[in-house]
Amino acid sequence: MNELLYYDLKDTTGVSPSLATQVCRELGRRIVGGHLPEHAQIDDESKLAEKFGVSKPVIREAVKLLVGKGLLEVRRGSGTRVRHRGSWALLDDDVLAWHLSVDPKPDFLRQLMDIRRMMEPKAAGWAADFGLDQQHRTISEAQSRMEQDALSVEDFVVADAQFHRAILRAANNEILRSMEGVIFSALLSSIRLTNSDPRENKSSIPFHREVLEAILKRDAATAEEKMSRHLDDTSERLIAAVEGFATPARMRAER
Secondary structure, three states, X not given: OHHHHHHHHOOOOOOOOOXXXXXXXXXXXXXXXXXXXXXXXXXXXXXXXXXXXXXXHHHHHHHHHHHHOXXXXXXXXXXXXXXOHHHOOOOOHHHHHHHHHOOOOHHHHHHHHHHHHHHHHHHHHHHHHHOOHHHHHHHHHHHHHHHHOOOOHHHHHHHHHHHHHHHHHHOOOHXXXXXXXXXXXXXXXXXXXXXXXXXXXXXXXXXXXXXHHHHHOOOHHHHHHHHHHHHHHHHHHHHHHOOOOOOHHHHHHOO
């Protein structure tokens, strides 16, 4: 669900993906998930065509797409290999989305959470200062849906994601808008761990409500502070949910 929700949040068009795109996504998920490890050589065109039930030109196009995202490299005479993770285009929408379809990687989750804590408080302050009345109503509507749907995991996740998206867009900052995919990936990654139990959904609602109230009052400083508190709470619950990370201090020590 989270991968599809990511594309929905990004307002991706509903056009059905081509065969090459479908193969690209399947191979991409396997690479991101570690099923095709770094530096591993993938099957040749013939084997991949047979495995996916498509033609060789489709496989070539899929590989070309993954080369463009930095996940694969093609070397004449030695085949096609998975590139080192440091070469991946981690800000690419598909690469971010594929992380949502595989088991969470603690270090990557920590990095995503760091980005949220850096960007979202400021976005809340800007939303208070520069958000239009209609944009504020959109934030308020998402908050209302969170309270209505607090016992449904799926509906709550959607409303929560829409709440944060509305704040990001109400900041009316083009640069921030261009980076919202990172925020969506971080948000959905943490939600699927911290809100796995519907009974825990209600615990985060007061934090969201306080952020909303500050934005509606156009109190930028308070909106920023309340969003920071919300993300502190989220970070603590995320750490507790990820094996091997017991405290924020340990997380910082392992950087």
